[in-house]
Amino acid sequence: xxxxxxxxxxxxxxxxxxxxxxxxxxxxxxxxxxxxxxxxxxxxxxxxxxxxxxxxxxxxxxxxxxxxxxxxxxxxxxxxxxxxxxxxxxxxxxxxxxxxxxxxxxxxxxxxxxxxxxxxxxx
Numbered sequence: 001x002x003x004x005x006x007x008x009x010x011x012x013x014x015x016x017x018x019x020x021x022x023x024x025x026x027x028x029x030x031x032x033x034x035x036x037x038x039x040x041x042x043x044x045x046x047x048x049x050x051x052x053x054x055x056x057x058x059x060x061x062x063x064x065x066x067x068x069x070x071x072x073x074x075x076x077x078x079x080x081x082x083x084x085x086x087x088x089x090x091x092x093x094x095x096x097x098x099x100x101x102x103x104x105x106x107x108x109x110x111x112x113x114x115x116x117x118x119x120x121x122x123x
């Protein structure tokens with residue numbers, strides 16, 4: 001009943017930039033938190049960035065100062081992950097994960113995942 005769709009991944013050279021988008025749709029009363037994770041082959045899924053409904057952000061040490069998580073000013077269900085100064089070790093599949101208050105007869109909280117978008121950084 002809630003769908004998340006990521007876009008914006010691709011191949012970029014080291015030092016380059018990409019902006020990922022995560023569009024949420026469906027039975028959404030509100031989004032409490034939007035998280036960005038990544039997973040490289042053979043590695044565990046890693047939390048990269050978080051933004052709360054109040055706009056508070058947190059980042060993994062490995063991306064701090066290079067990545068910025070934000071929400072679209074006009075569309076509250078559209079989120080971005082701006083990635084600058086990309087490194088080969090940033091290569092992974094990136095996922096958005098939302099903690100959502102679901103709009104139903106009784107409001108409840110649940111979390112949802114997108115299908116991911118591949119980011120590849122060449123050296």
